[in-house]
Amino acid sequence: MIAIKQASKSYGKKNKVLNNVSLTIAPSEFVSIVGQSGAGKTTLVKILIGEERVDEGQVVVGDWDITRISKREVPYLRRQIGVIFQDFKLLPKKTLAENVAFALEVSGGSAAKIKKIVPSVMKIVGLEDKQERYPNEVSGGEKQRAAIARALVHQPKILLADEPTGNLDVLNANEIIDLLLRINKFGTTVILVTHNKEVVNRLNRRVITMENGRIISDQMKGKYLL
Amino acid sequence: MLALYRIIKFSFQDIARNIWLSVATIIILLLALFSINTLVTIRVTSDSAALAIKEKIDIALYIKAETPETEIDSLRKSINEMERVKSVTYISRDEALADFREKYKNDPEILAALKELGRNPLSPSLIIFPKNLDEAGLLINELRMIDNSIIESRDFSDNTVVLNKINNITKRINEVGLFIIAIFILTSLLVIYNTIRVTIYTHRQEIEIMRLVGASNMFIYLPYVFSALIYTLLSTLIIIAIFYPFLTLLQPYLEVFFMGYNINILAYYINNFWSIFGFQFLVILVINVLASLVAVRRYAKV
Numbered sequence: 331m332i333a334i335k336q337a338s339k340s341y342g343k344k345n346k347v348l349n350n351v352s353l354t355i356a357p358s359e360f361v362s363i364v365g366q367s368g369a370g371k372t373t374l375v376k377i378l379i380g381e382e383r384v385d386e387g388q389v390v391v392g393d394w395d396i397t398r399i400s401k402r403e404v405p406y407l408r409r410q411i412g413v414i415f416q417d418f419k420l421l422p423k424k425t426l427a428e429n430v431a432f433a434l435e436v437s438g439g440s441a442a443k444i445k446k447i448v449p450s451v452m453k454i455v456g457l458e459d460k461q462e463r464y465p466n467e468v469s470g471g472e473k474q475r476a477a478i479a480r481a482l483v484h485q486p487k488i489l490l491a492d493e494p495t496g497n498l499d500v501l502n503a504n505e506i507i508d509l510l511l512r513i514n515k516f517g518t519t520v521i522l523v524t525h526n527k528e529v530v531n532r533l534n535r536r537v538i539t540m541e542n543g544r545i546i547s548d549q550m551k552g553k554y555l556l
Numbered sequence: 557m558l559a560l561y562r563i564i565k566f567s568f569q570d571i572a573r574n575i576w577l578s579v580a581t582i583i584i585l586l587l588a589l590f591s592i593n594t595l596v597t598i599r600v601t602s603d604s605a606a607l608a609i610k611e612k613i614d615i616a617l618y619i620k621a622e623t624p625e626t627e628i629d630s631l632r633k634s635i636n637e638m639e640r641v642k643s644v645t646y647i648s649r650d651e652a653l654a655d656f657r658e659k660y661k662n663d664p665e666i667l668a669a670l671k672e673l674g675r676n677p678l679s680p681s682l683i684i685f686p687k688n689l690d691e692a693g694l695l696i697n698e699l700r701m702i703d704n705s706i707i708e709s710r711d712f713s714d715n716t717v718v719l720n721k722i723n724n725i726t727k728r729i730n731e732v733g734l735f736i737i738a739i740f741i742l743t744s745l746l747v748i749y750n751t752i753r754v755t756i757y758t759h760r761q762e763i764e765i766m767r768l769v770g771a772s773n774m775f776i777y778l779p780y781v782f783s784a785l786i787y788t789l790l791s792t793l794i795i796i797a798i799f800y801p802f803l804t805l806l807q808p809y810l811e812v813f814f815m816g817y818n819i820n821i822l823a824y825y826i827n828n829f830w831s832i833f834g835f836q837f838l839v840i841l842v843i844n845v846l847a848s849l850v851a852v853r854r855y856a857k858v
Contacts, residue, residue: 379768408770419765423573435562436771480769 331357331488331519332378337387339373339543347373348384349543355521357487360514362522362530364554365540371523374540375492378521379413380404392487409437412481412489412518416496418473420465426476427452427461433480451479455509471502478509488519495526503529527554559774566775567782570759577755578787584751585791586798588744589836593799595737596832600824601810602733606726607689608817615684615696616710621649623680623706631704632682640695642687652678679708690723748840749847752787756780756851763855776856777849784844792837800825 332355339348348370355361365371376382377389380399388397396407420429427448434444452458455475465473474494481489491510495503507522507529514520524530530537530553537552538545547555571578617635619628628646636644647655653676660666670677684699686692699710756763759780766776803822810819825832 402773405767405770405772408768413768415768419761419768421762421765423570423762432766433769436766436769436775438559440558484770 331355333390335388337384339384347543351545357519358517360520360535362537364530369540370543371540375490375523379411380407409484410486412486414477414481414491414494416493418477420473422465425462425464430480430483433483447483451482455479470498471505474506490521492523530554563778563782566779571783581751581755581787582791586794588748589791589795591744592741595740597821601821602729604819605814608819609722617682618679618708619706620708621679627706640687640691642685645683647681649676649678649680745843748843752844752847753851760855763852767856777852780848780852781845784848788841788844796833
């Protein structure tokens with residue numbers, strides 16, 4: 331599903347944020363990428379969504395070599411990879427349903443498709459009763475669920491979650507992780523980037539640990555090492 | 557078609573949901589447009605005033621009192637054929653007297669003196685209007701050279717001085733005025749440019765999110781370009797709605813101020829509607845669209 335081969339990335343001459351990173355992620359896997367701030371996790375996410383490009387190495391998503399992806403192609407990549415962030419990144423002037431529909435609208439989805447898919451993904455994330463609320467009218471957990479719903483509308487094969495529980499309390503964080511596990515059960519590859527020790531240890535799934543731009547550990551049923 | 561519909565929908569949704577920001581943007585555009593139109597008004601008024609004053613300056617040849625009409629007409633025709641002459645009007649002695657009486661109708665002493673004189677002391681005259689006011693001096697020189705015994709006097713030295721003064725003043729006004737207008741318009745355009753940039757700055761998060769959910773460039777840029785079109789259209793329509801009543805109110809004051817001169821700023825704006833507001837609309841639109849593209853580009857790099 332994802333193959334990264336000897337990827338390196340630097341900002342300036344001295345700041346090497348990824349150093350010869352290689353990893354493969356199989357379809358339907360649930361992988362946690364952990365590490366302290368500055369370990370290179372976010373850069374890895376940025377490379378996978380086409381926001382950054384590697385200086386050396388190769389990055390393949392599915393059958394698509396995105397190592398030198400052009401700016402024109404980036405929107406198409408992002409429709410294949412669902413992404414959620416710590417700060418939810420919802421449009422404040424749109425309702426939750428409109429936020430979810432927006433991802434389909436901007437990719438040319440038909441009105442009929444939007445009408446069918448939006449309520450169903452809102453139901454999957456448990457927000458069917460709050461579709462017409464604006465982001466500032468719901469809790470952090472609900473915002474993150476709306477963001478997950480938006481990430482799911484393209485029925486992506488990969489869901490990238492960059493610190494999805496960073497702004498949530500334990501209860502809401504657990505709910506989000508449970509939701510990610512359910513999505514993974516449907517066959518979606520989930521990549522969870524986090525430094526939440528409790529979450530990682532509870533999952534008991536594959537854990538890739540990064541430090542100073544390198545992968546220092548890759549365990550199939552791992553724990554938070556650092 | 558679906559994409560266009562959505563772009564327009566996003567744009568209107570954005571304008572409506574950020575209504576105060578939209579209103580503030582339009583107000584700033586309006587202020588800039590009002591300033592520009594005020595400058596246009598001042599400029600047109602000063603140009604019209606200078607032209608009207610110049611047109612009032614006529615060149616007169618006074619004819620001997622008892623000259624037969626046929627000789628006067630022959631002279632009139634020969635002057636009328638001169639290259640620099642626009643027209644020649646003949647004022648007979650009677651007409652000159654009537655004009656004199658009308659001019660001094662409120663001055664009983666002058667009228668009494670005229671009555672005491674017992675005869676018409678005025679001479680007939682030919683009033684000559686130059687084709688090009690800037691060449692009035694050359695025309696005066698040519699008129700000086702006409703050798704005809706029926707000409708009693710040709711005193712137009714004062715006119716030359718007045719004409720030169722007016723030409724100098726209008727030249728100065730044009731030079732300084734153009735510079736001030738250029739600075740002012742440039743400032744207004746920069747204000748407009750920055751207003752749009754600030755408006756889009758407040759949308760930077762939205763632009764970033766659009767990018768992250770896979771929106772193509774068309775969906776990111778065009779709603780803002782369309783909003784720029786709406787802002788421009790609305791502000792132009794509002795300035796038209798404001799400025800015409802403003803000119804209607806101003807016109808009577810201008811008429812009083814330039815009594816006796818034909819200065820009609822309202823008519824100028826009506827006759828030049830498309831060139832004034834069409835041009836302003838296009839210039840503001842280009843700036844707004846340019847500012848939108850530059851600003852969105854900055855935040856759409858994610």
